[in-house]
Structure formats: structure tokens, C-alpha cells
Amino acid sequence: MRKNAPAAPVALKPWLTALLAVVLMLSSFTGLAYAEDTVTGISFDNPPSPARIYIDDDALQLDVLASISGSSSLKNVTTDAAWSTSSSAVVKVTSGLLTAVAKGSATVTATYKGFKVSLPVTVDYLYDSVTIKNDGSAVDSAVDVKLGEKLAYDLAAAKSGSSDRDVTKDAIWTSSSTSIATVEDGEITLLAAGTTTITAKYKGRTDTVKLTVTSPYKSLSLAPNGLMEFTYGDNAQSLTATALTTAGAADDVTEEAAWTTSSASVVTVDKGVVTPVGNGTATITSTYLGVSGSVTVVVRPAYEAMRLTPKEDQNLTLKDEPVALAAVVLNGGEEPITVTDIADWTSSNVFAATVAKGVVTPKGIGTTVIKASYKGVTQQVNVTVYPTVASMSAAKDAIDVFLDDAVTLPKITATTIADETVDVSSLVNWTSSNTDVFDKADGKWKAKKTGTATLTGSIQAKTVTIKVTVHEQPLLLTADQANLSVVLGKEAKLPTMTMTYASGDEEDVTSLVTWKSSSANLIVKAPNVKGIQASSVTLTASYLGKSTTVRVTIEEEITKLLVDNTAPVFSPGRTYTIKVTGVYKSGKTISLASKMNWTMDPEELATVKGSSVKTLKEGTGKLTGSYQGKTLVLSVSVIGKLKKLTPTVKTLTLAPGANQAVKVSGEYEGGRVGDVTKAAAWTTGNSRVATVEDGVIAAVAKGTTYIRGTLEGKTVSIRVTVKP
Structure with a gap:
């Protein structure tokens, strides 16, 4: 058997090799980026000695430099250092920027990487004092002045060992009450009587002067001083303003005074000349050096009213001819005066329509207000200009209305030649085919009598119809x-x-x-x-x-209706429950009395609601119920219960062999009273003395007995004595 050969080295794919190289390169860069500097100490960069700054003067910037191990250069760490001051009430420090707050001394400290460096700082004023002067002399702390005077102050800054410096233009000037006086670069403008404090500030130093401002005049009067009256169109009238000095002299100040009107739409005023421009009331006021006077002015229209014909809003299309409006003005009891040609006509939107001497010409799609004005009276109408209509339709083609009602017609929509949809309800001209049934009166469509009418609406030869049916209410x-x-x-x-x-x-x-x-x-x-x-x-x-x-x-289908009593007897004025059972085709049963449709004949015998019957009076009738086409009929008797029996006599004396008929009346629930003699059951206590049949008593022999009549549990007794 052959032994396994050693495994061959795995070859890396080219893309994986490149990726590993990039990772190694980035790793080396990352190491360099995050290497920390080693700080060996910090110091201020050229700190001033001594360090002195001045209030409201330039700030002092301190920079901090750090020594880095292995580097011959210093690193600026001003913004990275932590800054503090021993007294923020004297010196404020932010990222090395020192700002003077108040006179005194403080130590400013910077800390970085465990190292600390400090600098003592002195805060002082650049000048010893500032003084408000007038013509080279210091002004008093309080000065009395009069309106109309001109004041111009200077500000001098003083420093020991140096000449005073004029800092008027560089100082900050303020007035505590700008309604009394304003100040700019030392020049003071007096506006009204009162007091104000003028303050001048420079490099932390300030000086003030309190001004008491009074008027050189006691009062101002206007002449004429009564109600000034105008009729619209009148010429202007003049007022004269006279100011009375504290010494008692009168000055004509008409030209110099300031004139104002409370309503420039009623009157305008210029140097006392008052011009009426519109109806209403206004107040004219003249003011001069702290004193003022006023008069009331009224402007009335020259006519009581204006009337336009036609007075209704106009709805036009671009194809329509111009519409002529006529204007007349009226005073009560006088003949109207036509002013169409001389009135002032305006259109609020000349794009939609223009107007000249009352003739309104449609120009473009939109709305406008046409107004006529003449000598203080005005009147106006609204004009809407619609686009050319290609077709139109009604929101409803038929409506039901009620007799005597005022009716709003359905919305009419038109399609324009631009294939846009527009509501043209107010543009349509309507006619009724039957004005006796439906007609327009006092601007409203009204239903006059029952019937039908066809309304035809038209715009530019296009029509639409609506059928109107008038019903009773x-x-x-x-x-x-x-x-x-x-x-x-x-x-x-x-x-x-x-x-x-x-x-x-x-x-x-x-x-x-x-x-x-x-x-x-x-x-x-x-x-x-x-x-x-x-x-x-x-x-x-x-x-x-x-x-x-x-x-x-x-x-399911009901196959049978069952009732427990087909001939119920009820008492009047009572409520009873009827029980009806329905049998389904499947054999199941259900209580149906409350679901049936009941009718009572006659209706005055009883009322039926659901399964409840309420009897109204005595009598007989039929109660019919139906369900699923099946009918159930009950013979109903309403009979009142007997409350009392009353005989015609309670004692009777007869001779043997004699007869006498006795009647008994019964009183029933509901108040009915009837003769029940024959309905009663009659008995005698002793038939050897007397007998009875249907209320007829027959005397038999001498003696005494009781004759009794009984009906529905009630009994009457008659004592009978038989004597020879």
C-alpha cells in the first residue's frame, strides 16, 4: 500500500494577497497616527511684563507653548489647555484671551498634560476720569433747559501727567428717557417736557447730567376753536395756532408748529390748512415746544344716499356685451339726481372688468368690485366674469320641494373651452314651464302649489333642465x-x-x-x-x-301558529300579555307574540303593542295577527268586573198570594250600570213564606224570610214579611 504524500502548499489567490497587503499597510499607518507626544513642559509665548490690561480697552491674547520629547520645536497648545482665573470679577479668560472686567489684580493659569503655568495680571482704568463739559467748563450735575434750546456737550478724558483728551466722538452717549431728549455725539435734541439723565461713557469711566426740560409756553390755542364742519367737496379752511409764553406774550406759531390729523382719510392738514377728503370725524392737533391744542372736524356727505341700477351682482362671460349701470344720488324728499356721467367709477380688478361712466366691460376671467362715488356717497356691485362655456350639467336633474318653501337650486357645473370645470350656478338664467307651481319671487325660487314644473337654465345658448315636483309638507x-x-x-x-x-x-x-x-x-x-x-x-x-x-x-318557515286562548275575556283599562307560539318546519318552537303584526277591529276597543294588549272600553272585537303570511284571529271580549249590586227595595211586606217584581242593578268597572235582575241567581230563605223567580217575589203564607240575588260573587238581600 502506498503512503499518503505530504500536502502541497495552498496558493493564495491574487485578490486575497492584495487585500492582506493593504491591511498590513493600514495597520502601520494606524500605529503612526495614534502615537502620543510626550510633553516635558509648557510656557507662555512672550508674556508681557508686567501684564496690564485696561477696562473697555483691547483684550490681551496669551499663547501657551509645549515642549515635546525628542523635538526641538515647540507646539502651540493654547486652545487645548485648560484656562482659569483667580478672580473672574477682575479678569475673564477664554482660550487665552484676557478681558478686563474691573480694577484689581488676578492670576491667570493655563494647565496642559499635568503641567501648569501662571501669570499675574493687573487691571486698571486707562483714564482717571471723564467730564461732561459745555464751552470748556464742566456742566453741573443738574441743569434746567427749555424746549427749543440747542445743547451740545463735550466729553474730556483726564489722566495724571497728561493733557485732557477730547473723546466726545468716541464716547457712548445715552439718554434715560428718549421721549424727553435724545443724544448723539454730545448733541442733545429736546423733545418734550420732563426729566432725563444724559450719560457719557468712555473706557469704563462715566459722567452724567440730569436735564429738567420745560416749555417756554403755558398753552397753545387754535382759532377758530369750535367744531369745524365741512360738506364733502367744500374748500379748505385755515386754522391759526397761538402760543402763550410764560411771561404772558402771545406768539403766532402756525408756521412753526407740528400739525397732525387723527384720520387722514377724513381731512388732511398742512400748516393749519385743513382739507376735507372723506366722510367722518377727525381731530386736528397742533403741537409746539411742549404745548398743544386741538379741534374736532366733521365732514358730511353732500347727499343722503346713492342708488345703482341694476343693484344686483352681475355675472358675465367674456362673450357678453357690456352692462350699463346707472347712478343717482338722493336726499330725502327731493328728486333723484342722475350722476352716472360725473360720478367717480372704479374697478377693483381691471383685469376682470373695466368701467367708464357706468359701463362695465368684461375683459378677463375673475371677479371685481365696481364702485361709484360722488360727493361723499358710494355704492357698489360685485361683478364675476366667467370663461366661455362648452357644455354644462346640473348636480341633480330632479328635485322634490315642499309647498311654500323657498328653494336653492342644484349646483350647475360648466365645462369651458379649455376643458376646465367651473361652478356657474350664479350665471345661469332660469325659466319655469309652470309658474303657477314653481316661480321666482323677490329673488328666490318658491313652491306655490303642488304639481310639477320643468326649469330650463341657459348660458350662451347652452341649456340644462331640472324637473321640480312640489309636494305638501x-x-x-x-x-x-x-x-x-x-x-x-x-x-x-x-x-x-x-x-x-x-x-x-x-x-x-x-x-x-x-x-x-x-x-x-x-x-x-x-x-x-x-x-x-x-x-x-x-x-x-x-x-x-x-x-x-x-x-x-x-x-325558517313557520308552519303553525298556536295561541292558548282564541276567545279571551278582558276587563277594561287593563294591560294583558298575549302568548303566541310559532312552530318551525323543523319542529322547533318560538315565542312570536311580540313579532307579529297585530290589528284590532274596532280600533277603539284596545291598543296592541308587541305582545301587550291594553283594553280601552267594554265591547267585543277581533284581534288579528299575521306572521309569514299566516293569520291568527282572536275573538276579544272586554267586560268590566262587577263591583256592586243594588236592589230597588231592601224590605218588602206582602199579603199571602200577592206578587211583586224587584229589580237589581249592577255597577261595573269603568262606571257602567245595568239591569242584571234576570242574570242574577235568586234564592229564598224559606219557601213556605215566599218564593222568587227572576226577581218576581210571590208571598205564600204568614212569616218572614230573606230573598237573595247573587251574581259574579256579589249578593243582595231583601227582607220579605208576609201578613194576612
């Missing part, structure tokens, strides 16, 4: 069956439906109602339904906004 929709049994797999006829109207008339609407089944187990295909699967289903019938429901049971 419906009150109640009823079914002749409240319960319907459908044999599984078979068809059954739908109930007969009746609509009762407000007039009291009734109509068979079986063929007009819409049926809806609550379950797919019952298929509705008028005039029949078909049960698919045993279940309980609700059928809903709807017509003219009224609806009613019928309970439907899909079940």
Missing part, C-alpha cells in the same frame, strides 16, 4: 308592518308605505321610498326582499326627508 312616513318575517332563502313582499301630509291627506308611497338594509344578509330588490342568512336586520325607508324602520327577522 310631509309629516309622517309609516309602514303597514312594524315587523317583517322573511323565510330563509325566499322572497317576501316589502311593507306598504304611507306618507301623511300636513293637510291630513295620506298617500301610498311604496313605489317612491328608498330602502336601505343594515346587513348584507337581506337583499332589497323592490318590491321584494330576500333573506340570505338567518339574522335580525333593520330596514330603513326614506322619502321626502322622512324615514321609518321595519324590524326584519330572517328565519
